[in-house]
Amino acid sequence: MIEVRQLAKSFGEVQALAGVDFSVGEGEIFGLLGPNGAGKTTTISIIAGLLNADSGTVRVGGLDNRKDGRRVREMLGVVPQDIALYEELSGRENLHFWGGLYGLAGSRLREEADRVLELVGLSDRADDPVRQYSGGMKRRLNLSAGLIHRPKVILLDEPTLGIDPQARLSILDIIKDGVTGGMTVIYTTHYLEEAEKLCNRIAIIDHGKILAQGTLAELVKLAGEGNVVTVSGAFSRDEVSPLLKGVAVEYLENGSMRMTVPGQAEMSGALSRLFSAGISIEEISIQEPSLEGVFIKLTGKELRD
Amino acid sequence: MNKILLIVRKDMRRRMRNPVSVVCMLLIPLGLTLVVGLVFGGRGEVTISHIKVLLVDNDKGVASNFLKQGMKQGKLAELIDIVEVDSVAGRSLMDAAKASALIEIPKGFTSRLLDRKPVEIGLVKNPQEAYLPLIVEEITGTMAVMLDGTTRVFEKPIADARKMLTAGRWPTGGEMSGLLASARPRIALIKGYLADSLVSLKSQTASAPGEKPKEKFNIFAFVMPGSILIGLLFISEITMRDIVRERETGTLARIAAGPIGGDQVVAGKIVSSFAITFVSCMLLIVIGIVGFKIAWGSPLELLAHLIGSMLMCVGIMAFLYGFIRSERAADALLPVFIIVMCIFGGAMFPYEVMGPAMQKAAHFSPAFWVIDGLKRISIDKAGWNGIARHLAVVYGVGAITCVAGAARLKGKLAARE
Numbered sequence: 001m002i003e004v005r006q007l008a009k010s011f012g013e014v015q016a017l018a019g020v021d022f023s024v025g026e027g028e029i030f031g032l033l034g035p036n037g038a039g040k041t042t043t044i045s046i047i048a049g050l051l052n053a054d055s056g057t058v059r060v061g062g063l064d065n066r067k068d069g070r071r072v073r074e075m076l077g078v079v080p081q082d083i084a085l086y087e088e089l090s091g092r093e094n095l096h097f098w099g100g101l102y103g104l105a106g107s108r109l110r111e112e113a114d115r116v117l118e119l120v121g122l123s124d125r126a127d128d129p130v131r132q133y134s135g136g137m138k139r140r141l142n143l144s145a146g147l148i149h150r151p152k153v154i155l156l157d158e159p160t161l162g163i164d165p166q167a168r169l170s171i172l173d174i175i176k177d178g179v180t181g182g183m184t185v186i187y188t189t190h191y192l193e194e195a196e197k198l199c200n201r202i203a204i205i206d207h208g209k210i211l212a213q214g215t216l217a218e219l220v221k222l223a224g225e226g227n228v229v230t231v232s233g234a235f236s237r238d239e240v241s242p243l244l245k246g247v248a249v250e251y252l253e254n255g256s257m258r259m260t261v262p263g264q265a266e267m268s269g270a271l272s273r274l275f276s277a278g279i280s281i282e283e284i285s286i287q288e289p290s291l292e293g294v295f296i297k298l299t300g301k302e303l304r305d
Numbered sequence: 306m307n308k309i310l311l312i313v314r315k316d317m318r319r320r321m322r323n324p325v326s327v328v329c330m331l332l333i334p335l336g337l338t339l340v341v342g343l344v345f346g347g348r349g350e351v352t353i354s355h356i357k358v359l360l361v362d363n364d365k366g367v368a369s370n371f372l373k374q375g376m377k378q379g380k381l382a383e384l385i386d387i388v389e390v391d392s393v394a395g396r397s398l399m400d401a402a403k404a405s406a407l408i409e410i411p412k413g414f415t416s417r418l419l420d421r422k423p424v425e426i427g428l429v430k431n432p433q434e435a436y437l438p439l440i441v442e443e444i445t446g447t448m449a450v451m452l453d454g455t456t457r458v459f460e461k462p463i464a465d466a467r468k469m470l471t472a473g474r475w476p477t478g479g480e481m482s483g484l485l486a487s488a489r490p491r492i493a494l495i496k497g498y499l500a501d502s503l504v505s506l507k508s509q510t511a512s513a514p515g516e517k518p519k520e521k522f523n524i525f526a527f528v529m530p531g532s533i534l535i536g537l538l539f540i541s542e543i544t545m546r547d548i549v550r551e552r553e554t555g556t557l558a559r560i561a562a563g564p565i566g567g568d569q570v571v572a573g574k575i576v577s578s579f580a581i582t583f584v585s586c587m588l589l590i591v592i593g594i595v596g597f598k599i600a601w602g603s604p605l606e607l608l609a610h611l612i613g614s615m616l617m618c619v620g621i622m623a624f625l626y627g628f629i630r631s632e633r634a635a636d637a638l639l640p641v642f643i644i645v646m647c648i649f650g651g652a653m654f655p656y657e658v659m660g661p662a663m664q665k666a667a668h669f670s671p672a673f674w675v676i677d678g679l680k681r682i683s684i685d686k687a688g689w690n691g692i693a694r695h696l697a698v699v700y701g702v703g704a705i706t707c708v709a710g711a712a713r714l715k716g717k718l719a720a721r722e
Binding site: 097 | 308560561563564
């Protein structure tokens with residue numbers, strides 16, 4: 001549905017994008033994960049036709065977004081990072097404006113506005129001026145304005161920015177419920193848990209480059225991340241070392257050890273060898289591979305707010 | 306077209322929900338008109354209020370009575386309010402500035418006049434008033450000349466009458482006949498002046514050849530065109546400012562991300578600005594009619610000129626906003642620009658009171674053509690020919706600035722480099 005090829009963009013001396021390359025299939029929720037300034041918003045802006053790339057191409061539904069700009073924009077729904085709403089108008093009036101912009105009119109416009117108001121839980125406040133809404137309510141309305149015309153592709157640029165965790169979860173649920181009927185989504189975020197929870201595939205972007213992309217499992221594998229098993233008990237290093245040949249083991253000061261094993265089979269094998277040898281084990285904790293670990297491994301730094 | 310109307314409808318609705326800024330911009334021209342108009346004479350039907358004159362009559366004779374009655378006759382009675390007081394009260398009231406002037410007729414005024422001896426009428430003027438005491442001085446002087454002339458003409462009959470009146474007895478028939486006989490030739494001498502004059506005075510306000518007689522001058526009609534221009538400029542400024550504000554809040558980018566052309570977005574903003582300016586302008590015109598009794602002249606000429614003027618104001622603002630990046634920059638630059646343009650165009654200091662050099666410079670300010678055009682329509686009733694150049698300038702400048710402004714704004718909107 002979306003093909004982004006070798007996108008490059010500079011703002012003066014600053015290179016925002018340096019050859020971004022990815023594809024998103026129809027109905028897929030694709031996450032662009034990266035810290036602030038990584039190039040996520042620039043990528044979204046180029047796809048939406050708000051910025052021209054210095055080089056590279058974007059095709060949406062087979063159409064070039066520069067040559068067939070208007071037809072591409074008809075397919076898109078954009079939820080910007082900023083709350084782009086008219087505070088003087090009510091929620092419903094805002095939706096009527098944004099829906100009207102995409103050609104909705106009359107009873108269809110009213111029905112679609114009611115539908116998305118229901119979806120984001122703002123039906124009872126629909127006729128209040130937006131300036132009276134809380135931050136979370138504005139975020140939800142901002143999201144609904146991008147969904148009102150049932151776009152084929154929706155670009156969500158950090159739609160949960162600046163709201164409390166509870167409101168964030170609510171937004172994620174709305175996206176899960178609202179993205180139906182084969183809608184394709186590009187979701188940018190710098191929250192790992194959002195990408196993990198929502199996205200089918202994820203691209204990790206930093207300094208304008210895609211460092212890795214794939215499903216969570218593929219990324220973990222790609223980064224060589226494994227399960228981390230921490231074992232504590234009454235054993236010595238000399239006792240267990242011969243049993244764990246080929247396994248990365250770290251012996252901790254409190255007498256326990258931390259093993260990193262790439263997969264389930266390797267983990268089961270290591271633990272059975274310990275049990276078979278009669279090693280006294282008091283506690284085992286298993287930490288599954290996470291996106292955070294992948295991110296740290298790929299970028300050499302933690303994601304920051 | 307539908308999308309342009311969608312933007313216009315949305316902007317109009319937003320303005321209606323938050324009309325404070327537009328209302329403030331309407332109050333500025335109205336306040337200016339009111340203050341300047343009142344300072345220069347209110348509704349323009351310049352009237353002089355009753356002139357209060359104190360009169361001290363120390364004579365109580367025929368001549369002093371003639372003077373007093375003369376001031377209470379005809380038009381003078383409408384103008385002058387004579388209050389008779391004694392000398393002490395008169396001085397005290399003048400010290401307290403309670404009257405425009407004090408006239409003091411000395412004792413023996415009548416007898417000295419009849420004896421043809423020099424005599425003075427005292428006049429004390431209120432120093433706090435500029436013109437009213439001068440009017441009293443002029444009237445008193447004229448009355449004194451008339452009194453002197455009358456006594457000169459009737460010198461002989463008056464002398465005879467005085468003898469009879471001071472003889473201590475009633476005059477005989479023969480004496481009365483003699484008196485009348487001596488008076489008759491003098492009356493005959495001035496009969497031509499006493500009878501109805503062959504020459505009468507018909508006054509009217511001067512008009513240029515072929516011009517219709519002018520209506521009563523209304524100072525508000527003179528002041529309000531400048532104020533309207535200031536209002537139009539500020540209202541079109543705050544409405545075009547939406548471009549910058551929407552850019553900062555992100556709504557403009559969101560609109561641009563939709564299936565709408567940059568030209569439609571810009572057209573929508575310009576039409577919105579024009580529509581809001583138009584409604585505000587019509588409100589000012591109606592307030593001018595109802596509140597300030599301004600006869601605006603031909604409605605068609607007025608409408609044509611106002612539409613051109615609004616086009617010009619909106620166009621100038623669209624053009625300027627093509628170069629302005631932020632609200633802060635707009636705050637710093639545009640009010641100064643508007644005020645300078647208005648000063649040069651005669652919105653604050655009328656063109657008529659400007660020096661020759663400034664008057665020449667005024668023609669280079671588009672503001673001049675708006676203001677002068679409005680004055681020609683409302684005050685001079687100049688007709689289409691009289692405002693042809695004005696229409697050409699406002700529509701010309703309006704069209705050029707609108708096109709250039711729209712191109713510039715569209716370029717900025719599409720500046721995706």
